[in-house]
Amino acid sequence: MSRILSEPRKFFSGLPDIVLLVGLVMLLNLFWPDDPGFLFWYGTPYVVPALVVTLFRRTLVAVLTLVIGLLAGFVVMPLLTNNFTLAYWRHLVDVFRASGIPLAFLFVAELFFQIQQKNQRSSLLGRLKRQVKQSSRLKRKADSLERVNRVLEERLVAQIDSITLLRGNLKKLATFNLPQALEGILEMLTIFTEMSAGSIWTHQKETGKLLPVAVRGERVSAIPPEGLDMDQTIAGYVFRNGRPFSLRMLLHDQEFTGLATMDFLMIYPLHAHGNVWGLIVIERLPFERYSYYTESILEIIISLVEPYLSDILEYEQLYQGQEVDQITQLPLVTQLVKNLDSTAIKDLRTAPLALIVLEIVNFEGLAQRWDREKLKKLFLVMREKWEEALEMKVKIFHYKEENQLALLVPGLDQDGVSFFCLRLLTLIQEADLSLEGEVVPLEVIVGFGLATGPVAPDQLMREAENLLEFQRPV
């Protein structure tokens, strides 16, 4: 009742439906004017609207429909058909007595149905509430996970001292360009130590002083233009003794007394072929970074860099010899023989050595179309491609003829050399070998000789030449 009073509009909103349904039954009943209320069928047609309304409306509305239906059937219809007499009412009572039980059944069934509906609704509501709570908890969890992911990503992308980054930077040192390599070393130090100023120094034989060969950042204090004295400065001391220096040593070590620091924070020797070749100097660091961690990182980086430096310096020495080709500036075969002599003794203690000889078989034919000098310069294009793609250090020389090139490759066995030669040929195919806008159709053959023990240079060269001979067109 309270719901009817609180929401009368909702309650009575079904009235048009009720009137329509009951009206229909009454209209039907007019065709049987002798049986107002369908007493022959125990008044069932006037109950049907209530059952229909139950499907779409609330229980109370269905009850209202039932009441209206019964009133319509047993009061209004008799009035309309002039059958509203005592006899009719007696007959009605008899009918209800007979139909009371089925009607009662109907009501009880309806009641149970409604109760079940209500229970189901409660159960559904309960489940809905639980689902909403769970969903809200999941949403909070998802938001937290998203924040965690974000922080993780931010930490990962911002990291600068990762091992993969170190490896990437070390790979860049696999070049024969000394200034580029020194720049790469300083860049690595900048990344891993966060230094804002640093330099690499070497000893100049002519002047006997230390001079910077690579610099990064703004220098902290002025350096004399002629360089640093080997005896008066800490840098000179480090170079002579191969002993690293860190500023804090001044506070408790006596050996640096009287030597000029030049305001360098850290000085580490850089070795090549077992001797001190230069110095790495850290001039400016954040206060927090001046720590054991930075010193350890420096030592690790220097130890990783030194082998690369040794190879570059060896290669540089090679090119400083006078015997180079005027066009390509690559060393001539005489340098190759000298190298084979020295290398054969030194490197073969630890690793085999391969001599690979490449020959452009159609060089003479191509020389009729293009200038010989330009064709020779194609060797430089090949070298560039190899240096870019190969992770190994190779020394490149001219061979006996102008259409031949020789490579000295350490550390490969028989299978390794074969695959290496295939790789060389693939890289030549991928290289941009064009002259005057036209692709040069090179036909390249390759032969190699492998030394796994001490062997005369002649023998190695003969092996390579024999293989070339097999491949030359007849």
Added chain:
Amino acid sequence: MSYSKEYLQLLDSRYLVMARTQKAALKGIEGGFLPEAAFITKGINVRSLFEEPYELIELDRLLSKPDMPFEVTLRLAQVCERITRNPDKELALFGAESLNALEVRYVQRIQKLKKGELSTSARPLAQAQLELALIYETRPALKRFYLTEAINTIQNLWALEGRQKKDLALWVPLHLEAGSLEEAERSLREFLLEMPQDSEVYFWLAKVKFAQRDYLEVMTILAFFQEHGGSSELHKAYRFWLGEDPGVA
């Protein structure tokens, strides 16, 4: 899970499709036809920004995030700066445009903060100016300009509210970057007159003294921390300066 295992998981023949975006990857995982690795590779960048070859898609994705922490923004700016020096012109243009986008973001933030009340917006404004100055590391004139602006902002704030210790976290780095170490030291000494035993002020002083190459003074300050508290990191720094064993990290 190691990178190689994730990669193998992705190559598993059961997983016939590869999601293009992180949302699609997540839906694929929910549906059970993509492994978790698909979201990790699409949704999270697991490489350092500095690793080459640079992943332009990842750089772009990070660039689109408006509220990155400064450390990430700085690394992004450093990488973009490197990319501008690439011989490939298109790549260099990408680097320049990305850098420009970052700078414009900061400039707009600074302009918005300048319109606000000094007492509420001064600190965020100085912070934004400092961050932009650090991004302009390779452009000294712009870096100096923004450092000067930031210093003026803090000075104006102090003129209004008086000096506050919490501003040292901005004040000292500004002077360290600008190279005006005497000014930084002078301010810190004034703070020490008011709060003689304050560890935070001494820490900043140690930083300034280190930049000034006055290492004996640095040792004295570190010794102070030994007696008057200080974090384990500072105690480790003290042992490091003395040449002692660092102990457990």
